[in-house]
Amino acid sequence: MTRRPTINDVAARAGVSKSLVSLAIRGSDRVSDESRALIMQAAEELGYRPNAAARSLADRRSHSVGVLLHDLHNPIFAQVLDGVQEVVRGHGYRTMLVTGHGDPDREAAEISSLLEFQVEGLILISHRLDPRLARRVARECPVVIVMRGDITGTGITSVSTDDRAGAVAATQHLIDLGHSRIAHISGSESAIARDREDGYREAMTRAGLADSIVVVPGDFTEISGRDGARTLLEEHPDITAVFVANDLSALGALSALQEAGRRVPDDVSVIGFDGMSLAALGTLNLTTMAQPLEEMGREAADDLFRRITDPSSRASRVRRISDLHPRGTTAKAR
Amino acid sequence: MTRRPTINDVAARAGVSKSLVSLAIRGSDRVSDESRALIMQAAEELGYRPNAAARSLADRRSHSVGVLLHDLHNPIFAQVLDGVQEVVRGHGYRTMLVTGHGDPDREAAEISSLLEFQVEGLILISHRLDPRLARRVARECPVVIVMRGDITGTGITSVSTDDRAGAVAATQHLIDLGHSRIAHISGSESAIARDREDGYREAMTRAGLADSIVVVPGDFTEISGRDGARTLLEEHPDITAVFVANDLSALGALSALQEAGRRVPDDVSVIGFDGMSLAALGTLNLTTMAQPLEEMGREAADDLFRRITDPSSRASRVRRISDLHPRGTTAKAR
DNA sequence: GTGAAAGCGCTAACAG
DNA sequence: CTGTTAGCGCTTTCAC
Numbered sequence: 001m002t003r004r005p006t007i008n009d010v011a012a013r014a015g016v017s018k019s020l021v022s023l024a025i026r027g028s029d030r031v032s033d034e035s036r037a038l039i040m041q042a043a044e045e046l047g048y049r050p051n052a053a054a055r056s057l058a059d060r061r062s063h064s065v066g067v068l069l070h071d072l073h074n075p076i077f078a079q080v081l082d083g084v085q086e087v088v089r090g091h092g093y094r095t096m097l098v099t100g101h102g103d104p105d106r107e108a109a110e111i112s113s114l115l116e117f118q119v120e121g122l123i124l125i126s127h128r129l130d131p132r133l134a135r136r137v138a139r140e141c142p143v144v145i146v147m148r149g150d151i152t153g154t155g156i157t158s159v160s161t162d163d164r165a166g167a168v169a170a171t172q173h174l175i176d177l178g179h180s181r182i183a184h185i186s187g188s189e190s191a192i193a194r195d196r197e198d199g200y201r202e203a204m205t206r207a208g209l210a211d212s213i214v215v216v217p218g219d220f221t222e223i224s225g226r227d228g229a230r231t232l233l234e235e236h237p238d239i240t241a242v243f244v245a246n247d248l249s250a251l252g253a254l255s256a257l258q259e260a261g262r263r264v265p266d267d268v269s270v271i272g273f274d275g276m277s278l279a280a281l282g283t284l285n286l287t288t289m290a291q292p293l294e295e296m297g298r299e300a301a302d303d304l305f306r307r308i309t310d311p312s313s314r315a316s317r318v319r320r321i322s323d324l325h326p327r328g329t330t331a332k333a334r
Numbered sequence: 335m336t337r338r339p340t341i342n343d344v345a346a347r348a349g350v351s352k353s354l355v356s357l358a359i360r361g362s363d364r365v366s367d368e369s370r371a372l373i374m375q376a377a378e379e380l381g382y383r384p385n386a387a388a389r390s391l392a393d394r395r396s397h398s399v400g401v402l403l404h405d406l407h408n409p410i411f412a413q414v415l416d417g418v419q420e421v422v423r424g425h426g427y428r429t430m431l432v433t434g435h436g437d438p439d440r441e442a443a444e445i446s447s448l449l450e451f452q453v454e455g456l457i458l459i460s461h462r463l464d465p466r467l468a469r470r471v472a473r474e475c476p477v478v479i480v481m482r483g484d485i486t487g488t489g490i491t492s493v494s495t496d497d498r499a500g501a502v503a504a505t506q507h508l509i510d511l512g513h514s515r516i517a518h519i520s521g522s523e524s525a526i527a528r529d530r531e532d533g534y535r536e537a538m539t540r541a542g543l544a545d546s547i548v549v550v551p552g553d554f555t556e557i558s559g560r561d562g563a564r565t566l567l568e569e570h571p572d573i574t575a576v577f578v579a580n581d582l583s584a585l586g587a588l589s590a591l592q593e594a595g596r597r598v599p600d601d602v603s604v605i606g607f608d609g610m611s612l613a614a615l616g617t618l619n620l621t622t623m624a625q626p627l628e629e630m631g632r633e634a635a636d637d638l639f640r641r642i643t644d645p646s647s648r649a650s651r652v653r654r655i656s657d658l659h660p661r662g663t664t665a666k667a668r
Numbered sequence: 669g670t671g672a673a674a675g676c677g678c679t680a681a682c683a684g
Numbered sequence: 685c686t687g688t689t690a691g692c693g694c695t696t697t698c699a700c
Contacts, residue, residue: 004474006677017687022679032685049474052450053387053396054677057692062387072412073611081406094447097431113428116386140338140383222615255616277407281556282589283618340693351671356695366669388693391676 005046013042025050056118064094065304066114070126071101074220074248076276076293080125080146083297091305093120102188102220104128115140121304124148125297128190142307142315144300147291149319150191157307157315159300163192163273166289166322167199170243170271173287173324175207178333179241179269182212185228185253187245188219196245196273214239218249225249229256240268240333247272247279247288254284254329265331275325285328292320339380347376359384390452398428399638400448404460405435408554408582410610410627414459414480417631425639427454436522438462449474455638458482459631462524476641476649478634481625483653484525491637491649493630497526497607500623500656501533504577504605507621507658509541512667513575513603516546519562519587521579522553530579530607548573552583559586567594574602574667581606581613581622588618588663599665609659619662626654 007025011018016035024031024039031039042048056062065088069077081097088095096114100107107127114122119141124134126147137143138155145151149160174182184200187193197215204213216231218224225244229252232239244250250272254264262268272279275290299318307313341359345352350369358365358373365373376382390396399422403411415431422429430448434441441461448456453475458468460481471477472489479485483494508516518534521527531549538547550565552558559578563586566573578584584606588598596602606613609624633652641647 008677018677019679019688020686023686026679030685035685047474049446050450051391051452051677052447053390053452054692055450055679056387057385057391057694058677058679060679060692072406072415073409075407075409078406095432098429112383113386116383118385118387140381222612226615251612251615251617255618259616278556278585278612281560281585282593283585284589341695342693352694353672353696354670357670360695364669369669385693388676389695391678392693392695394676394695 004051005048006051007048009046010039010042010048013046014038062094062118062120063092064096064117064119065121065123065301065308066096066098066111066117066119067123068107068110068114068125068127069097069099070128071099074246074276075278076247076274077125079275079277079293080297080300083294083299084123084301085297087298087301087305093305100127102128102190104130108133111137121308123300123304125300126192138315142304142311144304146296146300148191150195152317155315157300157303157317159296159303159318159320161291161296161320161322163195164199164202166273166291167196167243168203169199169322169324170273170289171200171203172207173271173326173330174241174243174269175203175209177241177269177330180207180209180212180333181214181236181239182209182241182243183214183216183232183236183239185216185218185225185232185242185244185249187249193220193245200243218245220246220249222248222252222255225252226256227252229253230260233257233260233262241330242268242270244270244272247274247276247286250286250288250329251279251284254286264329266334269330269333271330273322275322280325280327287327287330288325289322290325291322296320338385339382340385341382343380344373344376344382347380348372396428396452396454397426398430398451398453399455399457399635399642400430400432400445400451400453401457402441402444402448402459402461403431403433404462405433408580408610409612410581410608411459413609413611413627414631414634417628417633418457418635419631421632421635421639427639434461436462438464442467445471455642457634457638459634460526472649476638476645478638480630480634482525484529486651489649491634491641491651493634493637493652493654495625495630495654495656497529498533498536500607500625501530501577502537503533503656503658504607504623505534505537506541507605507660507664508575508577508603509537509543511575511603511664514541514543514546514667515548515570515573516543516575516577517548517550517566517570517573519550519552519559519566519576519578519583521583522558527554527579534577552579554580554583556582556586556589559583560590561586563587563590564594567591567596575664576602576604578604578606581608581610581620584620584622584663585613585618588620598663600668603664603667605664607656609656614659614661621661621664622659623656624659625656630654
């Protein structure tokens with residue numbers, strides 16, 4: 001825990017200049033084998049470790065990208081992140097990971113901190129930022145927004161699925177099964193939640209079921225899904241199907257239904273949204289509108305590096321479609 | 335995307351020296367109100383953002399701690415992290431988060447990278463590192479190891495539960511319910527997995543059930559839990575209870591049992607380990623040995639900051655106990 | 669209160 | 685191939 005050895009210490013010990021050490025450490029080929037051996041040995045003996053702060057200062061590049069994740073409790077974000085990391089590591093870059101727990105102020109603060117670290121690009125996954133702030137950030141470095149199609153602007157690539165269309169399809173799946181008293185447990189105040197709710201309303205209306213529209217508020221957590229389903233059972237005990245805003249809260253809803261003695265899917269059908277791998281498990285076997293999560297992560301990172309590498313290339317807009325995975329929690333209405 | 339404004343640009347625009355800008359930016363009180371206003375305005379107009387690399391270089395402190403997480407797919411780590419972050423933010427520090435996906439080489443690489451960033455302390459959560467490497471790292475900065483009680487050394491604080499005792503208790507719970515043909519689905523090659531398996535063997539042996547010991551290998555993932563249970567059903571169809579190495583793979587086991595038409599807990603009882611909040615949900619309702627996850631995270635960070643603040647203070651060893659949460663997946667043997 | 673100057677550990681021309 | 689010389693953007697004495 002004494003002062004850390006620096007490049008100068010290594011140079012002195014190896015009897016060469018610090019520039020040569022710098023070259024050797026980074027694996028340049030313009031160093032004689034002899035010097036290299038000397039330097040490596042000295043570094044090893046000293047326990048030398050390059051100082052990333054000094055390096056990125058001198059280099060004017062941090063070799064890092066920042067990733068803001070909504071929250072780590074919902075495992076779907078790990079799926080997206082896997083895709084991101086794969087690409088980031090492939091480029092020899094570092095990922096700086098932060099979360100804002102869905103609080104816009106905290107998200108903004110975390111992004112500031114990332115920017116202070118001179119990240120060369122930013123991937124924002126399911127964030128709650130004000131679009132104006134997002135656009136301001138995009139003036140400082142390339143930005144990719146994942147899972148939120150409503151924000152556009154120069155320097156902003158968007159990778160998302162059509163949440164509204166997905167929600168229409170999810171609701172339609174229930175309608176096709178013969179359900180008419182279909183409720184929706186929504187997500188928290190956000191563009192995604194709005195789109196999914198709108199899709200539900202649209203499908204219901206198109207099917208002539210506008211009068212049966214029932215929406216109870218939620219916030220994308222399992223707790224809110226459970227509470228939402230409880231409310232539903234109390235206030236609308238006659239519903240036969242529920243479209244829940246995301247898989248995590250759908251699991252909560254499942255739990256409340258079961259607690260209340262309703263059988264799924266015999267008494268009530270439930271469909272979620274996201275494609276959370278855990279929910280595919282036999283025990284849960286949740287029907288869902290699945291997004292290609294890993295793939296979206298990869299695409300986000302690919303686009304980011306395309307723009308980091310070639311600053312003149314433009315941001316794009318990737319729109320994927322989500323996919324209905326009919327499983328065990330939805331069935332024909334009786 | 336042009337050159338970013340620096341402290342010099344701000345100083346020039348405000349008509350003061352850069353030292354004064356430095357003071358003002360950091361909120362020193364030895365700056366006149368007048369100068370401060372000028373500086374803040376200039377900074378605002380220029381969109382100035384301090385360069386964290388330069389700051390940490392000049393400061394010789396990064397104001398960051400590093401956290402290595404086993405993996406983000408298992409939500410229990412988010413629970414631990416919540417506890418950690420709460421404390422870290424309270425100290426005005428930044429958390430640098432990395433994962434190694436249980437691969438020791440990648441873990442080592444990530445830790446190196448953290449150290450190059452001059453993190454002032456390290457929290458390693460359920461890592462797979464070689465104890466010697468961990469001890470070497472601890473010579474460079476304070477280290478806290480969470481969820482792995484087997485590594486000790488100077489500069490290393492350990493925050494864990496007694497995995498072996500917990501496993502004994504979990505197995506004993508099944509024995510107390512009258513089960514005797516109790517199998518174990520183990521975790522991946524690691525100290526934790528070994529302890530939990532040892533606890534199972536110990537409890538079985540003490541109960542005179544040594545002949546009934548059955549262990550199938552797993553790796554702590556839901557997939558391995560599912561596969562493990564399938565193997566069990568095939569090779570030992572007469573078992574009536576399973577102690578699974580962690581909650582995540584217990585969920586997989588539940589799923590395989592259900593698929594095979596075994597009712598839980600009527601035909602087979604299942605107990606997990608960890609205290610994953612998702613598994614408490616009514617639908618799953620998994621009996622488990624719960625660890626105080628958030629609290630362990632807080633304790634880890636508390637200890638780390640105690641030692642960062644006072645380098646002369648010594649590392650400690652916090653041993654928490656896990657708690658049996660009997661829920662719906664375990665019942666009396668018939 | 670404020671500014672000048674030195675230096676944190678490294679990279680990057682440029683000579684030789 | 686190797687060394688010298690300037691910085692990178694910031695903090696920190698230490699004068700004034």
